Amino acid sequence: MATSKYINPFTYFGFKKLFGEEDNKDILIDFLNTVLPEEDKVYDLTYKSTEKLSAHQTDRKAIFDLYCENEKGEKFIVELQRAHQTFFKDRTIYYSTFPIQEQATKGQPDGKGWKYELKAVYVISLMDFKFDLSEDFHHVVELKNQRNEIFYDKLKFIYLELPKFKKSESELSNHFDKWIYILNRLESFTEAPAFYQEYIFKKIFSITEFTALDKADQLRYEEDLKIFRDYLNTLDTAVEKGRKQGKEEGLKEGMKAGELKKAIETAKSMLQDGLDIEKVALYSGLSIDEVKEIADSI
Numbered sequence: 001m002a003t004s005k006y007i008n009p010f011t012y013f014g015f016k017k018l019f020g021e022e023d024n025k026d027i028l029i030d031f032l033n034t035v036l037p038e039e040d041k042v043y044d045l046t047y048k049s050t051e052k053l054s055a056h057q058t059d060r061k062a063i064f065d066l067y068c069e070n071e072k073g074e075k076f077i078v079e080l081q082r083a084h085q086t087f088f089k090d091r092t093i094y095y096s097t098f099p100i101q102e103q104a105t106k107g108q109p110d111g112k113g114w115k116y117e118l119k120a121v122y123v124i125s126l127m128d129f130k131f132d133l134s135e136d137f138h139h140v141v142e143l144k145n146q147r148n149e150i151f152y153d154k155l156k157f158i159y160l161e162l163p164k165f166k167k168s169e170s171e172l173s174n175h176f177d178k179w180i181y182i183l184n185r186l187e188s189f190t191e192a193p194a195f196y197q198e199y200i201f202k203k204i205f206s207i208t209e210f211t212a213l214d215k216a217d218q219l220r221y222e223e224d225l226k227i228f229r230d231y232l233n234t235l236d237t238a239v240e241k242g243r244k245q246g247k248e249e250g251l252k253e254g255m256k257a258g259e260l261k262k263a264i265e266t267a268k269s270m271l272q273d274g275l276d277i278e279k280v281a282l283y284s285g286l287s288i289d290e291v292k293e294i295a296d297s298i
Helices: 012-019 022-035 088-101 175-188 199-207 215-249 251-272 277-284 288-297
Strands: 045-047 066-070 075-081 121-127 138-144 150-161
Touching: 012 022, 012 066, 012 199, 012 215, 012 277, 022 045, 022 066, 022 075, 022 121, 022 175, 022 199, 075 088, 088 121, 088 150, 175 199, 215 277, 251 277, 251 288, 277 288
Parallel strands: 075 121, 121 150
Antiparallel strands: 045 066, 066 075, 138 150
């Protein structure tokens, strides 16, 4: 099935291959150091469990795409979001609460208790859609006061709206540009471009070449790629139906209704095909809890 020389980084398999393997964590470190402010430089990382349980069984749990910790104990959540999701910003804020709460300790040896000193938490969201009307695609969000002064420097949200990056190959001027360009176009390359001479990019092209994967990984990737393409087709159909419905009910509301309906239909189909809830949520754009409700209904 796979006809491209390089795998698609927006598939579940491709994202994990690029950023989630211990042998290749230097790629993730390089990426983080490219998108984070200079003062937040990372030197080493440890991968941690991506499933986070809430303090109470009745509350929601979170399943991150990628969760890791650096040498200073600072926490990093890296998320890939393929399509617009209602309350997407709220979701990233909610996710940030888990690595904050897990830092709580039961007490100190001196009996004086925990002093609430926290390690920094970063949430990095790679988005294959636009979520605001500005021309900016790289957003660094922090807590600030009414004078626009940083109130708290240990919580940062990095949002990358990848479709907004429009630079051509000749316009790439730095390492950051090259990273965004390769994320947007990796699957379309027939050969590694000559201007990607840095070691880290050569490694990316080496590990993401389809024929370099073992047979088992090739099968996993092809399965994910099929799901990914089916998902894109359902989105296209939903947008078209939304446009038609919008003529009668208002374009904006029609598209929302069409997208939601198709997302639910897609989720049902994936669940019936035996995909796990996390993958269904990833590809449908629905939340874990929404997918669970659908699973309980079929």
